[in-house]
Amino acid sequence: MAALELRAVSKTYRVGDREILAVDDLSLSAGDGEIIGLLGSSGCGKTTTLRAIAGFVQLTAGRIAIDGNDIHNLPPARRGVAMAFEGYALYPPLRIRENIGFSLLRERRPGGEIRRAVREIAALLDIEDILDHYPAFASAGQQQRTSLARALIRRAPLTLLDEPMSQLDPQLRAQVRTRVKEYLAAHRLSAVFVTHDQNEAISLADRIAVMEQGRLQQFGTVGELKNRPNNLFVAGFIGEPPMNLMAAEVEAGGARVKLLGETDNRAAAAVGELRLNGAAPALDAGRAHIGIRPHQVVLADDAPLRGRVISNQWLGDQSHVLVDLGGLRIVVVSAGRVRDLRKGENIGVNFPPDAVIFFSAKDGTALPRAGGHGGE
Amino acid sequence: MKLVSVFSPERPWVWLAPLVAVLAVFTLFPFFYNIYLSFHEFNSFRRTLVFVGFDNWKGMFEDAKMWRAFSVTLIYMTVCLSVQFVLGLGLALLINADGRGYHLIRSLLLLPLVVPPAVVGMMFLLMEDSQFGVLSWMLQSLNLIAAGAPLLTSSKTALVGVMLADIWQWTPFMVLIMLAGLHALPKEPFEAALVDGARFRHMLFHLMLPMLRPIIAVALLIRGIDLFRVFDYVFVMTSGGPGIATQTLSFYTWKQSFSFVKWGYAATLSLFSLVFLIVVAHAFIRAAKVRW
Numbered sequence: 001m002a003a004l005e006l007r008a009v010s011k012t013y014r015v016g017d018r019e020i021l022a023v024d025d026l027s028l029s030a031g032d033g034e035i036i037g038l039l040g041s042s043g044c045g046k047t048t049t050l051r052a053i054a055g056f057v058q059l060t061a062g063r064i065a066i067d068g069n070d071i072h073n074l075p076p077a078r079r080g081v082a083m084a085f086e087g088y089a090l091y092p093p094l095r096i097r098e099n100i101g102f103s104l105l106r107e108r109r110p111g112g113e114i115r116r117a118v119r120e121i122a123a124l125l126d127i128e129d130i131l132d133h134y135p136a137f138a139s140a141g142q143q144q145r146t147s148l149a150r151a152l153i154r155r156a157p158l159t160l161l162d163e164p165m166s167q168l169d170p171q172l173r174a175q176v177r178t179r180v181k182e183y184l185a186a187h188r189l190s191a192v193f194v195t196h197d198q199n200e201a202i203s204l205a206d207r208i209a210v211m212e213q214g215r216l217q218q219f220g221t222v223g224e225l226k227n228r229p230n231n232l233f234v235a236g237f238i239g240e241p242p243m244n245l246m247a248a249e250v251e252a253g254g255a256r257v258k259l260l261g262e263t264d265n266r267a268a269a270a271v272g273e274l275r276l277n278g279a280a281p282a283l284d285a286g287r288a289h290i291g292i293r294p295h296q297v298v299l300a301d302d303a304p305l306r307g308r309v310i311s312n313q314w315l316g317d318q319s320h321v322l323v324d325l326g327g328l329r330i331v332v333v334s335a336g337r338v339r340d341l342r343k344g345e346n347i348g349v350n351f352p353p354d355a356v357i358f359f360s361a362k363d364g365t366a367l368p369r370a371g372g373h374g375g376e
Numbered sequence: 377m378k379l380v381s382v383f384s385p386e387r388p389w390v391w392l393a394p395l396v397a398v399l400a401v402f403t404l405f406p407f408f409y410n411i412y413l414s415f416h417e418f419n420s421f422r423r424t425l426v427f428v429g430f431d432n433w434k435g436m437f438e439d440a441k442m443w444r445a446f447s448v449t450l451i452y453m454t455v456c457l458s459v460q461f462v463l464g465l466g467l468a469l470l471i472n473a474d475g476r477g478y479h480l481i482r483s484l485l486l487l488p489l490v491v492p493p494a495v496v497g498m499m500f501l502l503m504e505d506s507q508f509g510v511l512s513w514m515l516q517s518l519n520l521i522a523a524g525a526p527l528l529t530s531s532k533t534a535l536v537g538v539m540l541a542d543i544w545q546w547t548p549f550m551v552l553i554m555l556a557g558l559h560a561l562p563k564e565p566f567e568a569a570l571v572d573g574a575r576f577r578h579m580l581f582h583l584m585l586p587m588l589r590p591i592i593a594v595a596l597l598i599r600g601i602d603l604f605r606v607f608d609y610v611f612v613m614t615s616g617g618p619g620i621a622t623q624t625l626s627f628y629t630w631k632q633s634f635s636f637v638k639w640g641y642a643a644t645l646s647l648f649s650l651v652f653l654i655v656v657a658h659a660f661i662r663a664a665k666v667r668w
Contacts, residue, residue, distance in 0.1 A: 056567055076570040083571045089564030093586030102582075103572035150568070 002066050002080070002157035002190050004036075004053070005029040009062035011048050022048040024214040026062070030207070033188045035181070037205030039195055045214040046194045047086070050160050053192060054083050066158060082156035086163040086194075088147040090135040096142075097122075097131040100149045121149045124179050126172075140167040145176065152183060159184070161193035165200060177204050198238060210234050226293070229357065232364035235291045241320065243291040244330040247361070248274075250288050257290065257356075259305075261328045272305040272325055276353045287361035294320070295333040296355035299341075303348030312341045323349060413643035420637060432644040442645065444620060445628035452535065452624060453603040456542050460599060461592070463543070464550020471551075472558045486552060488545045497612030500541035504528050504613075511540070531621035534614050538622055541609045546602075550595060557591035558584075593664035600660075601653055625649055 011023040023045040030036045038046035051057045053064055055076035064072040071079045082103070090099050098105075100121060101114045109117075122128045125145040130138050138146065144167040151159055164180070165173045181204055184191050195201050201208045202222050210217040210225065210233075217237075218230040229235035235243040247260040257274040274290075299321065307325040321332045321341060332349060341347065358367040382390055414432050416425040436442055471481050488496070503511040506526040515521045521533070528537040561584070569579050585592070607626045610616060616623035616631070623631075625645065633642035660666075 054567075054571060056570075076567070077573045081571060083568070085564050085568060087562075087564050089562075089568040091565050091569070091583055093583060102569070102574070106573045106575075106578065147568075150572070154572075 003030065003032050003068075004158055004190060004192065005065045005068075006049070006053075007063045007065070009049070009052060009064060010060045011045075011052060011057055012060045021214050023052070026211075026214075026216050028209055028216060028219050030190060030192065033185070033190055035184060035190070035204060035206045036192045037195060037201035037208045038192065038211060039198060039201040039208050040211035041196055044211040046211050047162055049211070050083075050162055050192060050194050053079075053158070054081055054160050055079050080157045081160055082151040082154040082158075083160040084144075084147045084151035084162060084164050086166065088135070088143045090143055090146055090150075092135055094134075095131070096127065096133050096135065096138060096146050099135065099146055100131075100153055102150065103154050117153055118149075121153045124152075124183060125149050125176060141169065141172065144168065148176070148180070152180070155187050155189060157190065159189055159191040161191060163195060164193055166195075166197075173200070174203075180204070198240070210237060212237075228366070229291070230366055232289060232291070232359050235357065235359070235366075239293060241294050241331045241333065243293050243357075244297065245289060245291045245359075246328055246330070248288055248290045250286060250358075257288075259290075259325065259328060260287075274305070274351055274353075274356070276356065288367065289359040289361055289364065291357045291359065292330075292351050292355050294331040295335070296352060297330065297332040298350040298352060299332055299334060299338065300348050300350045303350040305349045305351070307347060307349060309341050309343055309345045309347055311343060312338060321347075323347060325349070410643045410647060413640050414647055415640070417640035418637055425640070428640065432641050435641065436644050436648060441620060441623075442625075442628065445623045445625045448535065448620075448622065449604060449606070449624040449626075452539060452542075452606060453600060456539050456546070456603050457596060457600055459539075459543050460547045460550045461596065463547045464595075465554050467547070467551045468554035468558055472555055482555065485548045488548050489552075491545065493545065493608040494612050496541050496545045497609045500537070500544070500609075501528065501613045504537050504540070528614055529618055531618050534618060534622045538609050538613050541613065542603070542606065546599065550599065553591060553595040554588070557588045560591075561587055589664070590666060593660070593666045596664075597657060597660060597666065601657065604649070604653060 006026055006028050009023055009026045010021070013020045013022055026045075026049060028036070038049060040046045048057055052059055052072070055071075055074065059072050062072075063070050066080060090096075091102065094102065097118055101118045104114045104117060118131070119128065122131055125148060127138075127142055127145050127149065130142055130146075135143055135146065144165070148161070148164050151161065165176055168176060177200065183189075193204065195204075207219060207221055208225060209219040212233050218225060218234045220228075222238075225234060225238045229238065229243070232245060236245055246262065249258040249260060251257070257276060259272045259274065295318075305325060307323040307330075310322040310324050310329065311320075312322075313320045317335070319334045319336075319338045319341075321334060321338060323330055323332055330349070359365065360367055413425075415427060415429060417428045417432065418424075419426045467485070471478055471485070491499075500511070503509045504527040506512050506524055506529075509527075512521070512525075512527055515527070516523050516525070521527065525533070528534050565583055565587075566579060569583060574582070605626050606624050607630065610622055610624055610627045611630075614622045616627050626649065629642050629645040629649070632638045632645060
């Protein structure tokens with residue numbers, strides 16, 4: 001029910017005489033009814049961003065707007081946001097039922113309506129049986145669902161969720177995720193949630209903002225993050241297993257690429273050679289990084305790149321094969337069972353030219369392709 | 377016998393002896409002697425204690441002055457406790473912040489606690505003087521009392537005058553305990569309440585006070601017992617006067633003992649105070665669900 005816009009948002013914390021830049025020049029916008037996931041590792045600034053939207057963090061610079069109205073100077077209560085806290089933040093003196101209905105009571109809604117709403121949301125999150133308990137007597141998972149229920153019941157224009165399912169066990173998590181997503185969609189609610197779990201981000205969010213060290217690395221759909229990563233960080237962060245990244249030396253024109261080993265490799269011992277038939281970006285000869293998704297690498301006996309199998313793991317629906325190309329290890333995901341591959345066996349791998357993504361060796365940003373397809 | 381072998385774990389009584397001796401001499405003996413005294417009375421002609429049975433106890437329940445002192449004590453305790461609690465919580469909420477200068481304010485606020493109560497009594501005696509007392513002047517300027525009205529020498533206002541000293545000295549103690557309690561509260565539920573649109577009064581009554589309940593109960597208990605025993609301010613400021621307007625139970629007990637040399641009756645009064653405090657304190661502990 002609301003569009004969110006963050007413009008050049010920065011937040012600096014002062015600890016003693018040190019300044020810590022928690023969020024650095026972050027801009028992103030979310031459409032009406034969109035679910036946005038803030039994804040990143042601990043300390044990347046995602047929670048600070050969420051708390052800034054909620055109104056608990058005073059911005060150092062920038063502005064935040066909901067439906068075009070600046071809200072970054074308003075107190076939390078007047079921003080029209082609901083929030084589920086990572087530490088649950090339940091009200092200890094109140095029963096679960098009163099915790100969930102607290103905001104509706106503050107809005108002076110009639111008792112019958114509150115009771116109905118509480119029952120409905122409790123059924124959605126499977127906590128009907130503990131409604132008359134106090135938070136101290138509920139399990140961590142129940143407390144977390146109570147916190148989630150307390151945020152969702154408001155149907156606020158913008159719902160903020162901080163690690164909303166971290167305490168739930170995997171089966172329950174998948175179930176709650178689906179129900180929360182359906183609930184948000186049914187009531188056309190916009191939401192921003194914070195997570196460090198990319199599976200959660202992928203399954204709950206319409207678009208994902210990947211953050212690292214206070215900076216937005218990329219904001220886009222899962223497909224965009226996976227197939228057109230903005231930089232080396234996103235490439236290595238998204239995907240399970242993550243993208244194979246390696247240092248390379250590109251010939252002028254980009255017809256041939258020499259693989260040099262791991263991305264941090266300084267010793268330029270060539271591992272092998274790729275022929276890319278002009279699919280490489282228009283760049284001058286020199287160092288670059290290249291990446292390829294594990295499931296796009298093809299195992300082929302007649303391929304020119306040769307390596308040794310280090311391990312072969314069958315996961316029930318796919319195989320993860322770790323191949324050593326002479327100092328450079330890559331992971332190959334094969335949907336079919338590659339039963340006959342044994343440890344130590346010699347194997348050929350093929351990088352389909354379209355699947356290879358180039359990154360600048362200087363700053364790690366993705367390089368556009370000459371042909372205009374693939375990378376941006 | 378070597379010293380080392382005397383202080384061995386096999387002889388616990390050696391370790392316990394000092395504590396037991398102190399307890400026996402200063403706590404157990406006076407307590408039991410008090411009980412013994414309450415069934416006797418000092419006869420000044422024979423200069424000896426005479427057994428009187430339950431006469432002291434019977435006499436006490438028929439003693440109008442005792443009941444008057446008891447009710448003065450209860451009024452004193454209730455009013456001071458209420459004012460000190462409300463002021464203490466209010467001030468604690470005001471200075472529970474991290475801004476510049478708050479640390480200094482918190483330190484300054486504790487100064488009254490280091491002044492001996494008798495000195496505080498003397499200070500307030502002077503400040504409440506109807507001729508040149510600064511407090512009297514302020515109250516007169518605010519039209520709270522008539523010009524030249526004696527605060528401590530009028531039976532209508534004397535108790536209030538004594539209470540002012542107590543409140544000035546002991547409110548900081550409440551502030552200190554409430555600050556500690558507020559400091560220990562988790563921040564997140566209050567952030568959640570802010571997002572949920574709660575106003576300050578909702579947070580105060582639905583969250584803060586219930587969450588502070590254990591610490592409030594302990595503070596009220598400690599202060600309540602202390603207030604019930606009030607003696608120093610009364611002794612210094614009014615000596616129970618005018619008449620018996622500010623005569624509290626402990627002051628009445630002291631008077632019986634040291635002015636009238638009725639040791640047996642004084643012992644009876646002090647035992648009554650003890651029993652009353654134990655009963656009320658236990659009822660309070662049960663009602664407030666204080667867990668030690």
